Amino acid sequence: MNKISRPVLILESVLGLGLIEATIWTAGITQRLLFWLSAAWFIVAAVLAARRRESSGLKAPPWRVTVLVTGLTLLLAVLVAVAAATLHTLHGLFGTRAPLLHASMYLLWALVQQYIQQSFFFVRIEQLTGNRPLASFLTAALFGLVHLPNPVLTPVTFLGGWVMSELFRRYRSIWPLAIAHGVIGLTIAVAVPDHIHHHMRVGIGYLRYR
Numbered sequence: 001m002n003k004i005s006r007p008v009l010i011l012e013s014v015l016g017l018g019l020i021e022a023t024i025w026t027a028g029i030t031q032r033l034l035f036w037l038s039a040a041w042f043i044v045a046a047v048l049a050a051r052r053r054e055s056s057g058l059k060a061p062p063w064r065v066t067v068l069v070t071g072l073t074l075l076l077a078v079l080v081a082v083a084a085a086t087l088h089t090l091h092g093l094f095g096t097r098a099p100l101l102h103a104s105m106y107l108l109w110a111l112v113q114q115y116i117q118q119s120f121f122f123v124r125i126e127q128l129t130g131n132r133p134l135a136s137f138l139t140a141a142l143f144g145l146v147h148l149p150n151p152v153l154t155p156v157t158f159l160g161g162w163v164m165s166e167l168f169r170r171y172r173s174i175w176p177l178a179i180a181h182g183v184i185g186l187t188i189a190v191a192v193p194d195h196i197h198h199h200m201r202v203g204i205g206y207l208r209y210r
Contacts, residue, residue: 004052004127006128009124009127009128010128012045012124013121013124013125013128015041016038016041016042016045016116016120016121017121017142017146019034019037019038019041020038020116020146021146021203022034022038023035023038023203024146024202024203024204024205025203025204026204027204027205027208042115042116042120045120046115046119046120049119049120049123054119054123055119055123055172056115056119057114057115057118057119057168057172057173057174058115058119058173058174058175059172059173060173060175061171061173061175061176062171065167065171065173065176066175066176066179069167069176069177069179069180070176070179070180073179073180073183073184074183076184076187077183077184077186077187080187080188080191081187081190081191083191084190084191084192089191089192089193090190090191091190091193091194092190093186093189093190094189094194094199103182103186106182106185106186106189107178107179107182109182110178110179110181110182110185111174111175111178111182113178113181114164114174114177114178114181115174117139117142117143117161117164117165118139118164118165118168118174118177119174121139121142121143122135122136122139122165122168122169125138125139126169132169133166133169135165135169136162136165136166136168136169137162137165139161139165140157140158140159140160140161140162140164140165141158143157143158143161144157144158144161146202146203147202148202148203149202149203149206149207150197150198150200150201150202150206151196151197152188152192152196152197153188153197153200153202156184156188160180160181160184164177164180164181185200188200
């Protein structure tokens with residue numbers, strides 16, 4: 001991997017975080033424009049990263065890691081679903097007549113989020129700090145930050161993001177992380193009452209929920 005100057009790493013990280021925050025804290029046409037601007041930036045960043053031979057996280061993980069992460073995630077999802085059923089909070093996915101399509105799109109979105117969290121932010125923070133455990137913590141903190149002010153997603157994404165960052169720094173693959181992210185996200189969506197997580201919204205969308 002080519003050596004990148006600290007100012008470039010800082011500029012790329014700040015720009016990426018700034019675009020995400022600007023997107024989630026705006027609404028309407030402004031938010032849509034910022035969303036596509038953010039998407040364009042992360043695509044450009046991915047191309048630059050490939051030219052610099054940075055870790056993309058797209059390589060196949062060790063099969064044992066995939067089996068372990070997936071198995072533990074499914075076990076946790078079942079336990080949460082059983083608890084929700086016992087508490088009578090289990091419900092269907094909001095606003096969709098095609099739950100399988102909705103779930104599939106969410107799994108794809110989870111992959112995108114893990115790419116941004118690990119392949120973009122973790123890799124840059126790791127280079128800036130020179131400390132991999134600290135990079136995992138800081139990456140998780142940023143992941144939790146962009147889920148404010150959701151009282152469910154903020155702590156879950158911080159703790160889960162910390163675990164996932166630790167796994168990424170060891171195995172450099174986002175595939176099992178995306179599966180875990182998607183399964184846990186869908187579990188929260190159907191297990192926690194909508195009036196608490198506001199249909200999994202963050203930023204201004206959470207505050208404007210009715």
